[in-house]
Amino acid sequence: MSTINLKRLAEELNLSASTVSRALRGSHEISQETKDRVKALAEKLGFQPNPHASSLRQSKSNTIAVVLPEIENNFFSQVMNGVEDVAQKKGYHVLIYLTHEAFAREKDILQVLRNGRVDGIMISVSNTTTSEEHLQEVNRSGLPLVFFDRIVESIDVPRVSTDDTDAAFKGTEHLVEKGCKRIALLSMSGLLSISSRRRNGYLNALKKYGMETDGLQVECGTDDETNRRLITALLQGPNPPDGIFAAVEKLAINTYEVCRQLGVKIPSQLKIISFSNLSVTALFDPPLTTIVQPAYEIGKEAAAVLFKIIQKKTLVPGEKKSVFPSHIVERASTGG
Amino acid sequence: MSTINLKRLAEELNLSASTVSRALRGSHEISQETKDRVKALAEKLGFQPNPHASSLRQSKSNTIAVVLPEIENNFFSQVMNGVEDVAQKKGYHVLIYLTHEAFAREKDILQVLRNGRVDGIMISVSNTTTSEEHLQEVNRSGLPLVFFDRIVESIDVPRVSTDDTDAAFKGTEHLVEKGCKRIALLSMSGLLSISSRRRNGYLNALKKYGMETDGLQVECGTDDETNRRLITALLQGPNPPDGIFAAVEKLAINTYEVCRQLGVKIPSQLKIISFSNLSVTALFDPPLTTIVQPAYEIGKEAAAVLFKIIQKKTLVPGEKKSVFPSHIVERASTGG
DNA sequence: CTGTTAGCGCGTTCAA
DNA sequence: TTGAACGCGCTAACAG
Numbered sequence: 202m203s204t205i206n207l208k209r210l211a212e213e214l215n216l217s218a219s220t221v222s223r224a225l226r227g228s229h230e231i232s233q234e235t236k237d238r239v240k241a242l243a244e245k246l247g248f249q250p251n252p253h254a255s256s257l258r259q260s261k262s263n264t265i266a267v268v269l270p271e272i273e274n275n276f277f278s279q280v281m282n283g284v285e286d287v288a289q290k291k292g293y294h295v296l297i298y299l300t301h302e303a304f305a306r307e308k309d310i311l312q313v314l315r316n317g318r319v320d321g322i323m324i325s326v327s328n329t330t331t332s333e334e335h336l337q338e339v340n341r342s343g344l345p346l347v348f349f350d351r352i353v354e355s356i357d358v359p360r361v362s363t364d365d366t367d368a369a370f371k372g373t374e375h376l377v378e379k380g381c382k383r384i385a386l387l388s389m390s391g392l393l394s395i396s397s398r399r400r401n402g403y404l405n406a407l408k409k410y411g412m413e414t415d416g417l418q419v420e421c422g423t424d425d426e427t428n429r430r431l432i433t434a435l436l437q438g439p440n441p442p443d444g445i446f447a448a449v450e451k452l453a454i455n456t457y458e459v460c461r462q463l464g465v466k467i468p469s470q471l472k473i474i475s476f477s478n479l480s481v482t483a484l485f486d487p488p489l490t491t492i493v494q495p496a497y498e499i500g501k502e503a504a505a506v507l508f509k510i511i512q513k514k515t516l517v518p519g520e521k522k523s524v525f526p527s528h529i530v531e532r533a534s535t536g537g
Numbered sequence: 538m539s540t541i542n543l544k545r546l547a548e549e550l551n552l553s554a555s556t557v558s559r560a561l562r563g564s565h566e567i568s569q570e571t572k573d574r575v576k577a578l579a580e581k582l583g584f585q586p587n588p589h590a591s592s593l594r595q596s597k598s599n600t601i602a603v604v605l606p607e608i609e610n611n612f613f614s615q616v617m618n619g620v621e622d623v624a625q626k627k628g629y630h631v632l633i634y635l636t637h638e639a640f641a642r643e644k645d646i647l648q649v650l651r652n653g654r655v656d657g658i659m660i661s662v663s664n665t666t667t668s669e670e671h672l673q674e675v676n677r678s679g680l681p682l683v684f685f686d687r688i689v690e691s692i693d694v695p696r697v698s699t700d701d702t703d704a705a706f707k708g709t710e711h712l713v714e715k716g717c718k719r720i721a722l723l724s725m726s727g728l729l730s731i732s733s734r735r736r737n738g739y740l741n742a743l744k745k746y747g748m749e750t751d752g753l754q755v756e757c758g759t760d761d762e763t764n765r766r767l768i769t770a771l772l773q774g775p776n777p778p779d780g781i782f783a784a785v786e787k788l789a790i791n792t793y794e795v796c797r798q799l800g801v802k803i804p805s806q807l808k809i810i811s812f813s814n815l816s817v818t819a820l821f822d823p824p825l826t827t828i829v830q831p832a833y834e835i836g837k838e839a840a841a842v843l844f845k846i847i848q849k850k851t852l853v854p855g856e857k858k859s860v861f862p863s864h865i866v867e868r869a870s871t872g873g
Numbered sequence: 874c875t876g877t878t879a880g881c882g883c884g885t886t887c888a889a
Numbered sequence: 890t891t892g893a894a895c896g897c898g899c900t901a902a903c904a905g
Contacts, residue, residue, distance in 0.1 A: 206881095206882055206883085207882065207883065207884095208882075208883095216891080216892090217891070217892045217893075218882085218883080218884090218892090219883095219884075219885080219891080219892065219893080219894095220890085220891055220892070222883065222884055222885090223884085223885095223891090226884085230890060230891085231890070231891080232890060232891090235890080235891085247648070247651065247674075249648075249649065249651060249652030250652070250882080250883070250884095251593070251652060251653050251881085251882050251883070252589075252652060252653065252654045253589045253590075253592040253593040253598065253653065253654075253881085253882080253883090254589075254593050254881070254882035254883040254884090254897090255882080255883055255884080256589040256883095256897095257587070257589040257590050257593055257881095257882085257883075257897050257898065257899090258882080258883045258884050258885080258896085258897055259883085259884070259897085260897075262589065264632075271618075272608070272614045272617050272618055272621075273611065273614045273615055273618055274614075275609065278608045278609045278610075278614050279609055281608050281633070282607075282608055282609055282635065285608075285633065285634070285635045286635075289634075289635075289642075294632050294654070295632060295633055295634075296600075296630050296631060296632055296633075297617070297621065297631055297632075297633045298621070298625075298631075299618065299621045299622075299625075306625075312583075312585075313585065315583065315585060316585030316586065316587060316588060317587050317588065317589065318588045318589075318630070338583075454817060454820065457820050458820075479817065481790060481815065481817065481818075481821070482817075484790065484793050484794075484821045484822060485817070485820045485821060485822065486820060486821065486822030486823070486824075487822070488822075542897095542898055542899085543898065543899065543900095544898075544899095552875080552876090553875070553876045553877075554876095554898085554899080554900090555875080555876070555877080555878095555899090555900070555901080556874085556875055556876070558899065558900060558901095559875090559900085562900090566874060566875085567874070567875080568874060568875090571874085571875085586898080586899070587897085587898050587899070589897085589898080589899090590881090590897070590898035590899040590900090591898080591899055591900080592881095592899095593881050593882065593883090593897090593898085593899075594880085594881055594898080594899045594900050594901080595881085595899085595900070595901095596881075
């Protein structure tokens, strides 16, 4: 850490610390000449005000926290990218916290953050989160909070998400249009609203086309081995599906693995569509049809909204609840 | 931010602030009874000491910075994962900064970090970094610094990397063993030591087997379109390669795209191996043989070394320069 | 074992 | 236009 501070800078210049402080912050009550002199020396010595002193004095950290389930997932890393871009432009710093989908960890993290370390929090909740008390407490404390992607419906906080119900509907419909008669849903177990929204989209579509769903909804978990067993059972059952709608990328991958093992041909025997932000799905065998979420934009928007709240600007209604459209990238896995 | 502080807590308990502070930090000079009483109330009120005041007083932020070229890359997100795990266990916070491979941004970030905001920095340098002055300055300032993956050889700072030369040698040799006679190298342009180490491994292997390299070394850049043109030219040239060694994942992907477009068959006409930490390369058409770096371990080790330096523990020689082995995952892209 | 005092470095009074 | 004094909240040195 640089041992140079305001006081030393002031001594060098034969000025008081307060004058130097004001000059550096561009105060209008300092003569241009002094400002120039101060800034020149500060630049020369590479002076940077001590952020802790500054934060303490101003009750403002210039830092935000991003709380994520995981980072080894293209969706979340794209979000981080968007967040970091906006933050860097605003001169903000970004703390990253990973919950690894563990409720206890999420609680701990939010607890620790309720002390002025950050000016605001962005969170995508873990899929094992069963209570919202920890989130309510943050909210009650007045610390700006924004949800993205995995939102908690019942908490009145700005949220940035995608049109999951609609996208799932269209994705399922896409399979119908491609001739599927029995479409299965692979989803992650848990209470996430995002899961139920995607399920609803799937159910709505099947209802519209009068198609069956019995025995076609499979709840998966975090363990690949277990998931592959479940999918194997589904495909080897008495009445197997001819189409699969995977609510998350991971499950499409498990499906590909199972199909390869069982010798099930995609798309002739089974068509697959999945939510995924992985661009290399284009190189899969066969290329995977995906529903792509605008992750980078979600990160940017969530950060932008958070900064607006931090700066106490009033949000327009669209910013309290912004919904970005996903889009389908059609590839061979749902081809003729 | 919680409006409750040490002083208020002390008043409630009829104790002095310093006693409360000591009690909360488990000082041995406080009676067990007082400790219990203090901790109970602190817990009840959800008291968290103000981190800025604490950091200011102790000249210690309990925060580290990770500076990365990008996060939308499995290697770096796995590293982040490792770092975050270690940091969370140590009670440290992690700031993330992305350079997007821009030298100017890297300089700015390091400049801003030289003021006590963090207790240490981990960095993987950008591929456009042409000077080391900004890194030397950090190092001279005494702020703990650790390089990972993309290291700067000439700066005497602990580093965590992989056996790139050796891995590239083995990767190239793998192509030779699979029958390739003309092996091309696709690498990223720039001054990164990691690039030259991988190139050296390639060259050593070809030398060992007395194979030609003329016209087979292609320097690529960040633009996919340009890279595909370069690769197309290589494959359509008078004397095309029958094997490709891609120094980074991105270039293997560009190669797959070009091969698909040109109708070049992998592996019969062209075999490919690439550095990559993307597990879904197993689902590529054909599955891609990869050289996998232990990214998570690199992140953990780099963080662990950084914490050791921060705590002024002396490093054993192996920690000043730790080298992790990569391993080849053989798949169909280099198959018979 | 506990309290008093002082100061980390800054930004903001209030005074000149 | 500038300076002196104060306090943000915490912890460490120094009493007792």
